[in-house]
Amino acid sequence: MHQSQSDQPTQSQFDQLVEQICAVTVTDPDTPLVDLGVDSLHTIALVMAVEERYGIEIDPEVIGDPSLTSSAGLWRSVQDQLSAALPAGAGGN
C-alpha cells in the first residue's frame, strides 16, 4: 500500500514521527540522531517503525552510518525506497 503524491508526508511530518518514537526534539533534520541523544537500539526501533509504516525495507548499513541516520537522511532513504517501488512491475532492490 503506497500513498499518492498528495498524501506524501513532508520532512517536518517525518521529524514529528522521529520525535514521537525517540522522545527527542528535532531542531535541525540534518543533525545525526546520535547527537540528539538517540542510542543505536533506539535508532533500530525507529527504523523498524518506519519500515512498518511505509511498507519498505531499509538497508541495514544505513543504521551504522551516523550521517545517514539523521531525520533528513532517513527520510531520503524512505523516499528512495518508495520511488523505487512506484513504477509498475518494478520491485525493490
Add this chain to the structure above:
Amino acid sequence: MAMWTDLRPTVEMPRLFERGGDVISFAGGLPDLDVLPLETISGQLSRLVRLGGKLALQYTTPHVAKALIPAINDLMGREGSATTADHLVPTQGSQMGLMAVGLGIATPGETVLVQTPAYPGAAAAFRIAGLALHPAPEDADGLAPAALRETVLRLRADGRTVRLLYCNPTFQNPTGATLSVARRRELLAVARELDLLIIEDNPYGLLSFDGGTTTALHALDPERVIYLGTFSKVFAPGLRCGWIAAPEQLAPHLRRTTEVMSLSPSALAQAALAAFHTRAGWGDLLAAYRASYQERCALMADALDAELGTDGPWQWERPRGGFYIWLRHREGVDTVRFAEAAAEHGVSYVPGSHFGLDGEHADGLRLCFSNVPRKRIAEGVSRLAAALTAPVPSLRGAA
C-alpha cells in the same frame, strides 16, 4: 551434609511447570499465551534481527535501553508511577530482581520482613543471599502498620538489623489480595519513621478483571520503594526481561550486582519489547490477558461454589485479578494431606505450607486458573472436590 544453600522447604519450582498425562494442573502460574499476536511478533523479530542483529545479539551494559523506557513508563504510569534511566536496572525477570536486592542491597545475616503467605521464589532468593526471614505482621486488612512498627523495634532491640520489607501488594501470590491505598500510605509512613525500604514485587498489578488499578507503593514514595517490574505477565516470560526501579543512590549497587549475575541483559529482548510497544502500545494485549483471566477465574470460582459450597470446611474469596484462588480449611488441616488424593484423582495444586516461611499457612492451598484450558476447569475442580471432601487422611509417615 547439608549445604548452606539447601532450602527448607525446598523451592521445587521446576515441578510447578511440569504437565503430563491426564493431570489437570492448577499448580504452576503460567500466563495464557494464546492471546499473543504471534504473527506480529514474528515479523518484528525478523525485522529486528535483519536491521539490528549485530547490536541486539551482542553483549551490552547493565542498563535499561533508552528505547525501552517509554514502554516501562507506560506500564508504571497506569498505577501512578514514573521513572527515569538513572533509577532503572535491567533484570531477566523479577526473580533476578529479588536475588539482586538480596545480594546487592542487604548484608548477609540481616533480617528481611516478608509478607506471608509469600511467593516461594522470594523466600528462596533471600535465603540464598544469606538473609534471615521474618513474617511481617498482618490483620484482616493485610499488612498491619502499627504491629509492623512493634515488630521492627522488637527485632532491633534483639540486636537484629532490619531494613527491608518484601511485599506483593496487588493481587498477591498466592492469596489474590490487594492492599488498600490507605494501608499503603500507613505502611510508607512507618517505613519512613523506621528507615525501612519496601521491596514492591508487582507482576500482576495490571491484570485486574475490570481494568481498574491500585496506586503503587512506588507511586506514593519512590525513595522508599525498590520496585520490581516484569514483562513476563503483560507480554511473555520467555523473553526473560524485567526491571528494577530503585532510589537513585541504590541503582548503581543493583546494576553492579546484576552485572555479576548475568554480565549483560538481553539487548534483543529489550529491543523486541520496545519495538512491540512502539507499534501497538500495551492496551490491547493487557485487555486480552484480562479478559482471558476473568473468564477462567469465573469458571473456576463457579465450579468451586457448585462443588464445595459455602458452608463446608473450605473458604475462599473470589479474586478481582491476578492468577490465583486461595482456599483455606476452616479447621486448619494441613493441605499436604490431600495432595496424594488429588494426584490420584488427576489434579494438582500447591499446598499452603509452600508459601510459609517455616511451614505456616499449611491450612491453605493455591489454585492457579491462568493457564488451564477453559473446558478442563470444571472437570479439574470436580476432581479436586473429590479429593478435598474425602475423609482427612493422616500425614504419610505419621503414627
